[in-house]
Amino acid sequence: MTNFNIVPDRRNASNSIKWAWYPKDVLPMWVADMDFLTPKPILSALHKAVDHGVLGYEMPMQPLKETVAARMDNLYSWKVKPEMVIAVTGIVSGLSVAARMACTPKRGVLVQTPVYNEFHEVKNNIGIPQLNAPFIKHVNGNIISYEIDWDIFEKQIKKAGMFLLCNPHNPLGIIFSRKELLKMAELCIKNNVLIVSDEIHSELLLDNNKFTPMAKLSAEIAKHTITLVSPSKTFNIAGLFCGFAIITDKDLRERYEKELNHLRLHVGSLGLIAAQTAFSGKCDGWLKEMNRYLTGNRDFIVDYVTEYMPDVRLTVPDATYLGWLDFTQTGIDGSPFEFFLKNAKVAASEGKIFGKEGEGHIRLNFGTSRKLLEQGLEQMRKALKSI
């Protein structure tokens, strides 16, 4: 059993972006990595590689591709051949490569807002238009939920070269239903739009929820889809920058590889080693325990906010370790992110970076110990009380 209540000191013992960005008296609850130790089998594999003593150039070999393919089969009964697996230097690079291939100044990238801030950068990286399909927001007591606005989606998809799907969704924590995925895919195929499905959070499942990759739904959908998966969020190895594009269609795959080769994006050797162990199944016991702990953290936030901050609204995420809190009814003047940074010494993620619908909201990273989570919420509650 792993004790997730114990987290190491990251502020003084690492170059962590999350812990080094803000002054020492600020509790960081922003960048999406977790404060938990990486599981032991991964650390052992990395120790072994370092102890070997030579850290020259390496490349993704057949056993690693077989491991990724086997994981898709084990988790989803999705039959992927090893040659369909391409290593990428992280998912953000992987999706930008896809946009270079599929978008033009006339056919942009469609995203569902509010959405992961890096999705908003694709247009700037590539010089293409961004098309937004904002969700419809529902409020039930202090719980908020989001639904696809199909009219807008259908209108925007006509102008897109690529649909960038975030499933599970960051920052909303949604796992899209089979019905929703089928409808999105149908509209993409009808309009000849490439589907790029960022599934980086797909193994961070709360409440024992289930997940299905978009490309698993049918051979026809797979033919039009690039699936991006990674062990980085799940096993807390984001700093090693290793992810995978899974592309079943040969032509699409060759075009993607060509674009990737132009950019000379090579994954570091330690990333390849960590991914091999992470996806081998050796850490699955750890993952199950961690998802249970994260579910407890999610419940803790919902209960805490409901009891002590009744004017605050929030999502109940089905996946990820990201909460989405709405302060529009609280009387905070201006950005809640700035408010809590100044008055609570808590650094969350600014809602606006996820799209204009995020104004008045923050994203809160709960991938930490219950104690630090409680401390952060307590500091926020006191700051709110002072208004």
Ligand SMILES: Cc1ncc(COP(=O)(O)O)c(C=O)c1O
């Ligand atoms: C949806 C999503 N995609 C990609 C990333 C980052 O991926 P990488 O670090 O592999 O580029 C994140 C990190 O927060 C994310 O939430």
